[in-house]
Amino acid sequence: xxxxxxxxxxxxxxxxxxxxxxxxxxxxxxxxxxxxxxxxxxxxxxxxxxxxxxxxxxxxxxxxxxxxxxxxxxxxxxxxxxxxxxxxxxxxxxxxxxxxxxxxxxxxxxxxxxxxxxxxxxxxxxxxxxxxxxxxxxxxxxxxxxxxxxxxxxxxxxxxxxxxxxxxxxxxxxxxxxxxxxxxxxxxxxxxxxxxxxxxxxxxxxxxxxxxxxxxxxxxxxxxxxxxxxxxxxxxxxxxxxxxxxxxxxxxxxxxxxxxxxx
Amino acid sequence: xxxxxxxxxxxxxxxxxxxxxxxxxxxxxxxxxxxxxxxxxxxxxxxxxxxxxxxxxxxxxxxxxxxxxxxxxxxxxxxxxxxxxxxxxxxxxxxxxxxxxxxxxxxxxxxxxxxxxxxxxxxxxxxxxxxxxxxxxxxxxxxxxxxxxxxxxxxxxxxxxxxxxxxxxxxxxxxxxxxxxxxxxxxxxxxxxxxxxxxxxxxxxxxxxxxxxxxxxxxxxxxxxxxxxxxxxxxxxxxxxxxxxxxxxxxxxxxxxxxxxxxxxxxxxxxxxxxxxxxxxxxxxxxxxxxxxxxxxxxxxxxxxxxxxxxxxxxxxxxx
Ligand SMILES: Nc1ncnc2c1ncn2[C@@H]1O[C@H](COP(=O)(O)OP(=O)(O)OP(=O)(O)O)[C@@H](O)[C@H]1O
Ligand SMILES: [Mg+2]
Numbered sequence: 001x002x003x004x005x006x007x008x009x010x011x012x013x014x015x016x017x018x019x020x021x022x023x024x025x026x027x028x029x030x031x032x033x034x035x036x037x038x039x040x041x042x043x044x045x046x047x048x049x050x051x052x053x054x055x056x057x058x059x060x061x062x063x064x065x066x067x068x069x070x071x072x073x074x075x076x077x078x079x080x081x082x083x084x085x086x087x088x089x090x091x092x093x094x095x096x097x098x099x100x101x102x103x104x105x106x107x108x109x110x111x112x113x114x115x116x117x118x119x120x121x122x123x124x125x126x127x128x129x130x131x132x133x134x135x136x137x138x139x140x141x142x143x144x145x146x147x148x149x150x151x152x153x154x155x156x157x158x159x160x161x162x163x164x165x166x167x168x169x170x171x172x173x174x175x176x177x178x179x180x181x182x183x184x185x186x187x188x189x190x191x192x193x194x195x196x197x198x199x200x201x202x203x204x205x206x207x208x209x210x211x212x213x214x215x216x217x218x219x220x221x222x223x224x225x226x227x228x229x230x231x232x233x234x235x236x237x238x239x240x241x242x243x244x245x246x247x248x249x250x251x252x253x254x255x256x257x258x259x260x261x262x263x
Numbered sequence: 264x265x266x267x268x269x270x271x272x273x274x275x276x277x278x279x280x281x282x283x284x285x286x287x288x289x290x291x292x293x294x295x296x297x298x299x300x301x302x303x304x305x306x307x308x309x310x311x312x313x314x315x316x317x318x319x320x321x322x323x324x325x326x327x328x329x330x331x332x333x334x335x336x337x338x339x340x341x342x343x344x345x346x347x348x349x350x351x352x353x354x355x356x357x358x359x360x361x362x363x364x365x366x367x368x369x370x371x372x373x374x375x376x377x378x379x380x381x382x383x384x385x386x387x388x389x390x391x392x393x394x395x396x397x398x399x400x401x402x403x404x405x406x407x408x409x410x411x412x413x414x415x416x417x418x419x420x421x422x423x424x425x426x427x428x429x430x431x432x433x434x435x436x437x438x439x440x441x442x443x444x445x446x447x448x449x450x451x452x453x454x455x456x457x458x459x460x461x462x463x464x465x466x467x468x469x470x471x472x473x474x475x476x477x478x479x480x481x482x483x484x485x486x487x488x489x490x491x492x493x494x495x496x497x498x499x500x501x502x503x504x505x506x507x508x509x510x511x512x513x514x515x516x517x518x519x520x521x522x523x524x525x526x527x528x529x530x531x532x533x534x535x536x537x538x539x540x541x542x543x544x545x546x547x548x549x550x551x552x553x554x555x556x557x558x559x560x561x562x563x564x565x566x567x568x569x570x571x572x573x574x575x576x577x578x579x580x581x582x583x
Contacts, residue, residue: 057537080545087543094541098488099534104460104480111551116543121551142321144460146487164542 004032007168007199008054012063015049023049025224026063031201033167036194038210038232039203041220042246047203048095050220051170054201055092088117091166095173095203097153101145106137106156109145113164131163135189150177158186168199175206187212205247207254211236221245319455324368326456330560331465337567338453342446344571348578351441357574358445365452375451383444391439395432398422402429459483464554473550481535489528496520 008031015024023046031037031054039047052058053065056072065072068089070082077083091113094100103109110128119127132138135155140148145156154177161169174190175183190213194200202213210217210232217235219242221227227245228235235241242248320327326334341357348354366372393399404427415422454462460480467476497520 052537055541057540083545084543087541090541092538092541094534094538096534099531100538102481102535102539104463104483107553108460108550113542115549115551116545124551146491160542 004034007031007033007068009066010054010063011065013053013060013065014062015046015053015058015060017049022224024053024220027220027226029218029226029229031199033199034197035216036190036200036214037202038214038217039201039220040205040207040210040217040235040245040247041203042205042222045220045222045245046224047220048172051092051172051201051203055090055170056086057092084117087113088164089167090170091161091164091168092170093154093157093161093172093174095176097150097157098146100157101153101160104144105141106132106143106145106148107141109156109160110141110163113160117164127163131159134162135159151179151182154178154186155182158189166198168201169193171200171202171204173204173206174202175204175209183209207236207242207247219245219247319370320458322369324456326364326368326370326452328559329563330554330556331457331461332468332554332556333560333564333567334453334457335462335465335469336564338449340567340571341449344575345446345449346442348574349438350578350581351438353574353578353581354438354441354445357570358448361445361448361452365456368456370452370455375448375455378451379444379448383447384440387440387443388436391436395428395436397425397427397429397432400429400432400435402431404428405430405433461554468554485528485531485535488531489524492527493520493524496523 008029010027010029013024013027013029014022016022027050039050041047049058053060054067056065056067056077059072059074067086070076077086101109103112107128110131111124114124114127115121128141129138132141135158137152137155137159140152140156145153148156154174158174171190174186178186187209190200190202194213200213202210204210214232216230217228217232218226219228219235222245228238228241239248242254243250248254345354345357362372362375365375397404401423404425407425407427409426411424411426414424457465460483463471463476463479467473
């Protein structure tokens, strides 16, 4: 696996929003092309923050992040020569769809990223229609995003990131608010993207989907350090670890393979 | 997990809050229509109103099918000519045509009439009252209100001996109110038959700068999200309200929920900004023009221009 090119290298990363209240501490992590990685952790452990750091929306207090061979700093991202391809290659589906969707119609929403990345209006139109068909949201194209249901919003949020065809996809709690059928559809969809060679990094505490959408998992502790990093099955079968980081409860019946048996 | 004892059993009906089986309560009834209840109603009303207008704009219909740019251009042309003509028959004739077109497009004529004529006479009418009187605008007396007997001299001011409503004043006021009301109706019909964002786009293709339009679009969109948030906050409170809170408590709740909303909108603006950044926003927004001018639109523009000119010409021909 390690013969694949290195996409992200995180070295001894530390971050806080408010001084004296660390949200991530000494995190070291490598992500290779084509990998599917799950970031596991209890509420408030810092998963969303880690994704924001990796996608260059916020910047480390200490340590460094290298992406596509360049150090990811505020200054580096000022340079359009680095910024534009970086934004095109990295897609981010946010935890809160309401904040993710800001355009007047779904159509504009899907067209936003392709246009920003410099695609022509004709190509963009083509992309928009293609992605809408792929996700089955053609009938929503003329609607304003804020009048959609939670699940529809999630699909649109995914579509508006896919329309620019990113190589790396960050997903923050993608199954939140989805009904079981749509959840299943999403998992299958992510598996197809994985097959197509995309790198997929998912932050979640929905353990039932993890083994399907990821080969590798990292676990963030409640004291905001990395507790584990390894193949997904190994991590999911380590009951003591999951208990220690408060991901499962002593009496919860979670076990590996659950989703296969019941899904 | 050990639940505390009080949680393990159902609460007995306390003397203060128990619901007696016989006679109905007085206090409860009153607070039901309290401050919170009203605010909640207003919010829901606001939501329904905006859903309503967007609903009509999305229906198929004659006015809805026109290109928004044509509609905006037509609005300005017609406004210009309406405010140049002085014959009431022409004005009201045009109004009739407008209402017919609106009702053909599925709009409720009653709604338009109510929205315009309940408000316009009030505001414009009050401003126009002074012009009715001969002391402000000399003319032929129609109705003498007050006779002092001799002309009045107040410093440099010379007033005639009677205070009267004049013919000219009355005609002028009716013309003014008609013009304003009909112009407002025109704008109401335009906004009811055009979706908000199409309207903004159309304005942009004439003169509004892009950044301004985008900001307006986002404002509208987040207004909606925030209104929904408010509704949820109020409903959450209502669900926990036994009906005994005083107006003072309710007011305090409104104040603190406003503060909460402020925090929420601040956080949301940060998240939106991140989401824009993540999709390649660098300070400039690119967009695709998706309007298609059809032959029918050109035809409609021709008709509008022709009518505007005809109205103006007819007014000149009819003379004073
Ligand atoms: N904008 C912010 N300002 C201050 N503190 C913040 C901010 N965003 C997050 N935090 C804090 O940082 C910590 C980590 O937050 P983060 O959103 O990364 O957690 P998470 O692992 O994604 O949690 P969840 O599973 O609930 O989504 C939390 O303790 C949170 O209170
Ligand atoms: Mg999170």
